[in-house]
Amino acid sequence: MYDVIVVGGGHAGCEASNIAAKMGMKTLLLTMNKKNIADMPCNPSIGGTAKGVIVREIDALGGLMGRVADMSHFQIKMLNNSKGPAVRSLRAQADKRVYPKKMLEELEKNPNLEIKEGLVENLIVEDNVVKGVILSDNTIVKSQSVILTTGTYTKANILIGSENTPGGPHGEGRSNYLSDNLKKLGLNIKRLKTGTPQRIKKGSIDFTQMHEEKGDDTYWTFSHDLKPQYKINDQQKCYLVYTNEKTHEIIRKHLKESAMYGGYATGVGPRYCPSIEDKIVRFADKERHQLFLEPESIYYDEWYLQGFSTSMPRDVQEKMVHSLKGLENAVITKYAYAIEYDAIDSLQIKASLENKIIENLFTAGQINGTSGYEEAAGQGLIAGINAALKLQGKEPLILKRNEAYIGVLIDDLVTKGVTDPYRMLTSRAEFRLILRHDNADLRLRAMGYELGTISKEQYQRLNKKIKDIESLMQELKENKLTITKEVKDIFTSHNLELPKRNMTYEELLKRPEITLNFLSQFHKFNYSDEVIEQGEIAIKYEGYIKKANKEAEKLQKIEEKQIPEDIDYQKVRNLASEAKQKLSEIRPRTIAQASRISGVNPADIAILAVYLKKEYNHD
Amino acid sequence: MEDTICAIATAPGIGAISIIRVSGKEALDIVTKIFSKDLKKAKSHILLYGYIYNHEEIVDEVLVSVMLAPKTYTTEDIVEINSHGGINTTNKILELLLENGCRLAEAGEFTKRAFLNGRIDLTEAESVNDLINAKTDVARRLALNNLKGRVSKDIRNLRSKITDIMANIEVNIDYPEYEDIEIVTNETLLPKLEDVLANLQEMLKNSYNGKLIKEGINIAIVGSPNVGKSSILNRLLDEDKAIVTDIAGTTRDIVEGSVNFNGFLLNFIDTAGIRDTNDTVEKIGVEKSKKAINEADIVIIVLNNNEKLSTYEKELIDLVPLKKRIIFVNKSDLNNVLTLDKEYIIGNTIEEKGLDLLKEAINKKLNLENIREQDMTYMSNVRQIDLLKKAIKEIENAILNIHKGTPIDIVEIDITNAWNLLGEITGDTYKDELLDTLFSNFCIGK
Structure with a gap:
């Protein structure tokens, strides 16, 4: 009897099984082929715009993708370096042979995690609660919860011209019956397609x-x-x-x-x-x-x-x-x-990635309709964390849209649903100035520590960084640059406009063309590069960051306007029929979430708000 | 929104015909109870002739129109009763409807329903409100234009221009390795934003005209005590609203009156004479006058032909900017003592001389003819104008940031804000408090 079974050893499965085990769950990772753990059947890179930030977030929460990519790439770049702090992102060319090997090594370090080969074809479900899985040879493996991270392997068909061959990528087999069995349990199944070049x-x-x-x-x-x-x-x-x-x-x-x-x-x-x-x-x-x-x-x-x-x-x-x-x-x-492969309808899952119909069943990655290693890994991590939290009797971890790209990703999945495979883009995030590459640890590490996925040592390092940033900010505020002949010369030689009076370093730093690096020739700032970077961004973009935080707070307020779970949308008069259907299907948790559903327009939201006020005395 | 609502849809007063509108599921049932024919058998969009009964007693001879859902103003069933006007008859019919199960509509409720049922967008909803409140022909034309969605169209066009710019920036950011795509840099962005800014500023200018048309033109009449300000006001208003006496300082309150002038609404603000005074009551009046000068679109300074220009009057002339200022020298029937090196109009209220010239001057100052001839694509209410101003500020910020060399991802935040604000004008983005403010501004009826 396991606590958690993870089905599929791709990028979602690796993160899910690792993190659940790290949180003390007795975990089994089932894969068709141990050699293909963390396989990269498509492009040989990890990261990219927005995706690179997801990798940072995974790392901040105690996941593996970032570490393993660091140990296995042969080229790395910071994208969009010149376009500003909000959109910078790392991309690495990961070695397709080294990456899976290093990932397996990392997984095997985990004492609570067992890795076995086996092809899952069915689930054991009693009273809409999952109890384990059934393999293709009819072996039954029991568990308290199951995470499906089956990627493209469900009823996969490979298409080349008019040829249509059943089978998964990389010459692997496929799961023939799992998606049919999920359908029998009440899940909507859709057919998606992706491809890979020569x-x-x-x-x-x-x-x-x-x-x-x-x-x-x-x-x-x-x-x-x-x-x-x-x-x-x-x-x-x-x-x-x-x-x-x-x-x-x-x-x-x-x-x-x-x-x-x-x-x-x-x-x-x-x-x-x-x-x-x-x-x-x-x-x-x-x-x-x-x-x-x-x-x-x-x-x-x-x-x-x-x-x-x-x-x-x-x-x-x-x-x-x-x-x-x-x-x-x-x-x-x-x-x-x-x-081509079968995917489930992401509107049937909760923001915790638990299924709405079958309890203790979680899904992550391509089965939820996403594309990309990073998107899969991010979901895998959250599914693993929430499977563990549920078994511990705790509230799920739901990252907000202003806390992480992973939060944006999952919120989009469960509120908007997907029609074509979902790829993360920076433009999907309304708070991207807050969701930066450089502050993933500041946003998420403390949560990881609380979950037990981040060690005390890591947490102490984070706290030191926070303290250093504070003291740097103080130093910039309290010290002034006195305009001497020497200072004048340096400014002139750099073709920079001379400050009109003695200014604090904070004031000087607000000028876009002035960097902390330049200012350190006048005043020694004894801090690490990453601390310097935080100070610089915080000062240069202070107004915008404040504004974004304010917007996020406002969103948070309507995020808190809960919609009762028992609401019957058929009873809400004057809702457009499309809105009725979408709301009944998606069952958003909050007014904010409802407002993000496509096909639900502002008038519907107003009607819904009025109805809640009337029926539930809702403010 | 389940109950059926009713209200008098025409302006209160003694008109030839009053219309009482009923909207909602039970509209047909309720009106049938008090009408001589069965409306449930009637076809949609026709007029029926008949009588309104209070039990056995005939209340009025009426025409009733039946409009079945969904092709109606509110998208619900609507019945309109055209009665023979008269406040008593109309009120009686309203009472009968209320007795038979209708609820009296709240201010703007018909339009609110039209909006909530998805028939009209926000700009259109506001325009309907303007149409109801429109006091002059020009204002009504403006309201009708907005209703057809001209403002929405202009804003949407501009917004889609911005969308294009944003999309290009986004593509650069999300696909940085594609070198074939045009790279938006601060340099290439600048002329585009300047173009957007010019468009927005043009809209703002027009919206100011729109506001003049809808809310009318505020005219302040100022001058020393007893130069004849109130008499001029009365001549222009053609009514005895202001108190006129020979004792200096009797007009203590700002007296307002409006007049329809070539299709424009002129709001006259009478003021106490502006002068330094120790009298407390008058002091309040003086403060009000200064305030009135600031709020006025036009300031008429009245001087006395029979007296020398006082220091106070000199100050007054300096206080009012030239583009707002009209000087009227009153009492031309008395001996000329006044000397003045500014442009002025002369006349007197006793013989009613020079008043036409005064009106002409107002017309010229505001360039009203010009406004009349123009396309009426104005935004005309405070909320819209406020949003427009904010959008302009955001684009100005973006341009400023470009000049400062700020990275493009930050510049784009400004652009996105402007884009959202414009969306708010047409109702394309949703803000919680928006609807509340909007609908509380609506009056009863359409």
Whole structure:
């Protein structure tokens, strides 16, 4: 008898099982193939815009993705560095061989966690409470709660041209009956689609024709605890490739042969990650599309052709790839394919990621309709935490929209639902100035400590950082720069406008062109780089941060306007019928959540508010 | 919103016809109880001729229109009773409706229902309120224009321009590695924002005109005691509302009166003479006059032809900015003693001379002809104008930030704020307190 069973060893499953075990739960991770734990079947990178911040958040709460990425990448970059503090994000090229190996090592350090191979085909459910799982060989494994992180493996079909082969990614099998059984239990099942591009043999690529993309020459880590595990000069390069008119001609000519345009596929693909044929059709007047060649691992010879995902037949793919400059003689080691899979309806899950119909059943990752390793891992972490909290008889951890991207992600899932695979974007977060890469620990670590997923030592480090920031702010406020001849000269030599009077360092720092680094030649600020960064951001963007916090507080107030669980929307007169249907289906917890549901318009919210006031004496 | 509501839909008073509107589920049932025909058998959108009965007694001969849901103003069933006016008859019918199960509508409730039932957006809802309150033809035309959603359309167009800008910035942020996409930099952003700002400022200018049309033009009449301010007011108002005496300082209160002038509403503010005084009662009057000068769109300074310009009057002329100022030299029937190097109009109220010139001057000062000829795409209420001003401030902030070299993610916060504020004008974003304020401003009836 286990406390928690996690089904599936992908990015969601790894975080879920690790964190539940860390919280003292006797946990079993079931995977079809232990070798494929934390596999990266698609792009060889971790992070990216917004996603990189999710990785930081996972790390701040005691998850693994950031640490493991730090131990396994061969290139890392800070994206959007010039666009401002709110949108910076790390992306690393993670080694596809090293990453799973390091992840397995981390998992195996956990004494409460057992990892076994097995294919789950059914759940044991009694009175709408999950009691365990049934494997394909009819073995019964009992547990108090189950977390499904099955990714794309439920009824997966691989599509290449008109070929349709049942099976999961990476040559794995698939779960044939699990989604049907979930349907029988009352869950709505939808069909989604995603895809992956070709892999090219390194020796067959002519790199001289391509533009290089290097890693940063500054050291970065996802983890708040690890020192950089790499050397700047050892970073691998990626390359830029462009499609051309010939490529487009080939695609247009063979369009009907692709699984998507030939009508062989039924799933809905992600808007944010279109196949190359989609790009050609939808942006017909674009002369070229940008592609990237990225190494998959320094230990093997395959390169990933990002941006070229397609469901064309193999012979067309050959022609397409060979039309690209530098890939005229390329050898394709793996063909691109589309994959269709079953997902559940995220409107049927709670913000805790527990199912609304089946108690103690949690879901995370692609089964909930998301796409991306980071989105999966973030949900896995929360599902693991909440499965544990539930068994401990505690309130679930629900991150707010102004606390974490993970909060935005889950709130969107459970209130708006998904029609196509959901990818996190910075523009989905209304408080992105607060949800920064650099303050993930300040936002979340204390919560992790309270949960028991962050150690005392980590917590003490956090507290020291907070203290240091406070003392730096004090120092900036209390000290003035006296304008001497020397100071004048330095300002002039940097082409900076001279301050008109003796100003405090805080006042000076408010000028966008002045950095703390520049000011330290006049006054020694004895703090770590990360503390300096916090002080700088806090002062430079003080007005905006204050405003965002105020907005968040306002939101919090309507967030607190609870909607009674027993409300019958059919009885609320004058609600538009679409709103009635959506509200009945989603059953939002609060007025704020209701207002974010698509199809529920402001008039409906006003009517609902009036009804609550009348019926429940609700303010 | 389950009960059926009723109200007198026409302005109270002795009109030729009064309309009583009934809206709600039981509208047909209730009116049938007091009408000579069965409305439940009637087709939608037709007029029926008949009698209103109080038991056996005929109350009035009426026309009744039946409009069935959902194609009605409130989207509910509506019955309108066209009665023969007269406050007594109309009130009697209203009473009968109340006796038979109607509830008296709250201020603005018909429009509130139309809004809540999703038939009209916020700008339209506010326009209906303006239409009801419209006191002049021009104001009514403006209200009708807003109702057709012209303000909404203009704002939405501008908003979609901003949406485009924002989308481009977002794409740059979320897909930074795509070098083929146009990169929005502070430099490329600047002219676009300046364009948006110019558009918004144009709207604000027009909205000021819109406010003039809807709320009328405030005119303050100021001058030394006993120069004839109240007499001028009375001539312009054509009624004896202000107290006129020969004793200096009798007009202690600001007396207001309105007149329909070429389709515009002129609100006259009579004032106590502005002068330094120790008299407490008069002191209040003086303060009020200064306040009136500030609040007025036009200030008429009245001087006495028969007296020298006093120091106080010189100060007064300096106090009022030229663009608001009209000088009227009264008492032209008496000997000329006054010398003045400013532009003025001369006349007197005894012989009614110079008053037409005064009206013409008002017309010219406000450029009213110009306003009349223009497209009526004005925003015309305080809430809308306030939001517009805030949006302008945000765009100005964004531009300022660009000049300061602030990163684009911060600049975009300003732009997003402006975008949200514009959405609020058309009701595209939701704010809790908005509806409460909005609907408490509505009067009874449509």
